[in-house]
Amino acid sequence: MITTLDETIRENIEHALEEAKQTNQSVIVSRIKEVDALDPLHFFASGEELSLGERFFWSTPKADFTMVGIGKELILENNQHTSERFQQIENEWKRFNKKLISTFKQVGTGPILFGGFSFDPMKENSELWAGFSEAKFVMPTLMLTIINGKSYMTINKLITPFDQLDTCLQHFEQFVEMKPNYQLDCEKGNEFASIELKTSEWIEAVEKATSDIRAKEIDKVVLAREVRLEFSNTINPYQVVGRLQREQPTSFIFGFENGRQYFIGATPERLVKKEENHVLSTCLAGSIKSGKDNDEDQQLGDQLLQDDKNLIEHSIVVKMIKEAFDQFCDEVVSPMDPTLLKTKNIQHLYTPVKGLAREGHTLFSMVERLHPTPALGGFPKEKAIEKIRELEPMHRGWYGGPIGWLDHEDNGEFVVAIRSGLIEGNKAALFAGCGIVAESEPESEYLETKIKLKPMLSALGGLNNEQN
Ligand SMILES: C=C(O[C@@H]1C=C(C(=O)O)C=C[C@H]1O)C(=O)O
Ligand SMILES: [Mg+2]
Structure with missing residues (x-):
């Protein structure tokens, strides 16, 4: 059975797909919904089972604002040694048209990039840091945001001109009912x-x-x-x-x-x-x-x-x-x-x-x-x-x-x-x-x-x- 919300998703995806094909540019569709309280660490840990890769965790002092991302719907990175490394990410990000499916507006939900920059891009990389680019940002597939005691779930999808409606719909459906059930290990000592x-x-x-x-x-x-x-x-x-x-x-x-x-x-x-x-x-x-x-x-x-x-x-x-x-x-x-x-x-x-x-x-x-x-x-x-x-x-x-x-x-x-x-x-x-x-x-x-x-x-x- 298709719910009204699914209809909204379907319509948005159809529009996004049309647009992607017409412009030959990928479009970001981001569905945001308020959800029941979730423990951010459990959510972070549950990323392991989902095997979606690159996760991030972010919380501000006193945990006023917490954001946890799982998966990499989009990765923007470069190894520019100049100020290009900032501009390139910003320009690429701006290029994507973003469609938000949400009944409210809340900063910290929806399509976001999380990532960072190396300290000194001119310094030759070392073995320890070989896996890190001079700039790397990820738009997660799933993101939990907790702000003022309320929890929100964002599901993102990068819709390319080659995508099919069904696979796009499945992408959203598979996460809509997701309940992270990962149990954190009890604390083990570590010498x-x-x-x-x-x-x-x-x-x-x-x-x-x-x-x-x-x-x-x-x-x-x-x-x-x-x-x-x-x-x-x-x-x-x-x-x-x-x-x-x-x-x-x-x-x-x-x-x-x-x-x-x-x-x-x-x-x-x-x-x-x-x-x-x-x-x-x-x-x-x-x-x-x-x-x-x-x-x-x-x-x-x-x-x-x-x-x-x-x-x-x-x-x-x-x-x-x-x-x-x-x-x-x-x-x-x-x-x-x-x-x-x-x-x-x-x-x-x-x-x-x-x-x-x-x-x-x-x-x-x-x-x-x-x-x-x-x-x-x-x-x-x-x-x-x-x-x-x-x-x-x-x-x-x-x-x-x-x-x-x-x-x-x-x-x-x-x-x-x-x-x-x-x-x-x-x-x-x-x-x-x-x-x-x-x-x-x-x-x-x-x-x-x-x-x-x-x-x-x-x-x-x-x-x-x-x-x-
Ligand atoms: C460089 C660090 O900290 C910085 C250096 C400080 C200092 O020297 O007093 C204080 C805060 C930070 O700006 C660090 O923690 O590694
Ligand atoms: Mg000092």
């Missing part, structure tokens, strides 16, 4: 051995950077290091994402499945959010550990708010982001002084910057202009990137790059992919860096990276709650 990579080289790099900064070659450069872990059992990505959600409620949680690898993290750093013409970025730089209790936490936070070295580190980021905003926004506002952004393991200096996008400035053009901010690159930008290439004893891949989503009306949000790791089988590579300024001391910067590694270490099951 691991950790290998610190090139620690002494990293410390030397910090020493060299500090002296270059003192010689006025550059103002700030961010240097990162990498730790490799090997576990006794296969790492379960759902457990990692679940633990990050529980332990890092003030961060964005992201997960991106790419072949056999998962790039996962819990970042407190938003690069840019755009909703209609409202644009928001957050400057995050300057760090101190969290306290064992509220009193110590507050005392450490107060210390950070007064600390010259950290205030300089932070102000360089604020200055650059405000200058960038002036180029594409009107009414740019930001508070005079930073406040604190607290996470379980670390607290940061934090300054939000807001503005109203001027006509013609797209989310991707802002991502391109902002990346990397001096929170991940340094200042001046080009010199800092060169310093990183010269001094850093690792390959960043997607660590520190922009990761996030974009919809069909240029709404979306990108974060900076830090506090992250690349997982494959029983192995993980974790990354952490720090802003180096003239007053930096290698030993305390090293300790700062240790704190920044904690969220992922803990989510992987390898850290008790002791603070150091």
Whole structure:
């Protein structure tokens, strides 16, 4: 029996097919429906049975907005080494005509692209990151969105000029009644051995950077290091994402499945959010550990708010982001002084910057202009990137790059992919860096990276709650 909704789908598909054949261009049909509450992690895990491939997980602080994608209805990717890598994705995405089947409008549902960019497309790829393009975006086949406590299911189909009506209808029918029934494994312990990579080289790099900064070659450069872990059992990505959600409620949680690898993290750093013409970025730089209790936490936070070295580190980021905003926004506002952004393991200096996008400035053009901010690159930008290439004893891949989503009306949000790791089988590579300024001391910067590694270490099951 055909329901009214199926009729709507049928009509839309017929129109889309006609259009695709006439224009010889594929058309996206996206069916959105409110559904009963679903656990986003169960949904993510159920992708395994559906074997649709590339999944993603995204949730904003306090899980206000969660999006989980399964399958690859469309993949847009490139290995351009210039700003072309942003423009190419944006242009291809704009080219597709998109038909939405929905009785309501809700940002974060319907056809969206989820993906990201590498940190430095000019750097030759490494073995670890060989499977990652310089830019890769996926429009999922199925997507669960949870917003303000309501759940929505989006089913997407890319309709090509060669498609048949029946197969298109089947595509929607097979998912309409889908009920994910995947049971998450109960938590198994996972022993691991950790290998610190090139620690002494990293410390030397910090020493060299500090002296270059003192010689006025550059103002700030961010240097990162990498730790490799090997576990006794296969790492379960759902457990990692679940633990990050529980332990890092003030961060964005992201997960991106790419072949056999998962790039996962819990970042407190938003690069840019755009909703209609409202644009928001957050400057995050300057760090101190969290306290064992509220009193110590507050005392450490107060210390950070007064600390010259950290205030300089932070102000360089604020200055650059405000200058960038002036180029594409009107009414740019930001508070005079930073406040604190607290996470379980670390607290940061934090300054939000807001503005109203001027006509013609797209989310991707802002991502391109902002990346990397001096929170991940340094200042001046080009010199800092060169310093990183010269001094850093690792390959960043997607660590520190922009990761996030974009919809069909240029709404979306990108974060900076830090506090992250690349997982494959029983192995993980974790990354952490720090802003180096003239007053930096290698030993305390090293300790700062240790704190920044904690969220992922803990989510992987390898850290008790002791603070150091
Ligand atoms: C580079 C990282 O973090 C960045 C560096 C910070 C700092 O040096 O104080 C703080 C927040 C982030 O912008 C990281 O976590 O790997
Ligand atoms: Mg720092």
